[in-house]
Amino acid sequence: MLVLVLLGAFSFSPSMSIELGYSKQRAPISEDMFHLGNNMESLYQTVRFLVDRNNDLESRMRRLENRNNDLESRMRRLENQYLTDVKKLNQDFHDSLRKHKNRIAVLEKGLRKQTELAMKLKKDNSQLEVVGDGFPDTEGKDTYPMEKRNTQEQHSKRLLAGIQPQTTSIIAFYAYMSTSHKEQGQHTLVFDTVKSNVGQAYHPGSGVFAVPQSGVYVFTWTVIHDGAADLSVILMVNSAAVGAAYANSRDGDQVTGMVVVDVNQGDHVYVRTYASWSSGDIKSDSSGRSSFAGWKLN
Known part of the structure; x- marks a missing residue:
């Protein structure tokens, strides 16, 4: 159990x-x-x-x-x-x-x-080269006394008496400086690059125009002044000043003059700086040319 x-x-x-x-x-x-x-x-x-x-x-x-x-x-x-x-x-x-x-x-x-036109002028005008102009050509410096200058001019006239450029119906020239020039004091300006020289009376070696015919001529010149200084430029006929242009500028300027003058055959016409105001450089380049020109009024 x-x-x-x-x-x-x-x-x-x-x-x-x-x-x-x-x-x-x-x-x-x-x-x-x-x-x-x-x-x-x-x-x-x-x-x-x-x-x-x-x-x-x-x-x-x-x-x-x-x-x-x-x-x-x-x-x-x-x-x-x-x-x-x-x-x-x-x-x-x-x-x-x-x-x-x-x-x-x-x-x-x-x-x-x-x-x-040049060929026609060449055909119409005979060419005659005049050797020597009676002026010193020592870098354009005009340092002769006045008495020697007059003697030199007279001697030059005698040399040119029988060798004058043949007279033509047109007498004219235009020349300019090929380069700029440093300050040189009083001196004759030489415009050595000739663009026109009808009658062959302008001499680029000395800057002198030998008058081929007596009569009334127009002469004009332009000089570019570079620098802060005085500059007076004179047109001379032989030893007499017949025209002048003056400039005074801080940064440079240009002087231009023109004269109408009665000159005789054989006279020498040229441009020079003034003795008392000839400081500063003279400029001539592609931007502006210092030049000298003249022509006979017919």
């Missing part, structure tokens, strides 16, 4: 055996579920990271595409501007070329006319 009771006490039904078996397996399943949940959470975080990374890459891609589109747009604008500039430069070049060709044609026509 006691045995039966004990057996009865420890007896269990089939359902109880299932529950016991389930309880024995429940712990491993819960652990697997826990690990599975952790794995799912980790996978979710990874997927979310990848999605965010993909969105960031897509955003950067869009920015790069926009940047690329902007660069392409700027490139097209630059190409259009370049083509426009090249077209304009090409047009300007051709316009300038046409203008220069027209200018050259005009200059060539003028040169032909000047050549024809």
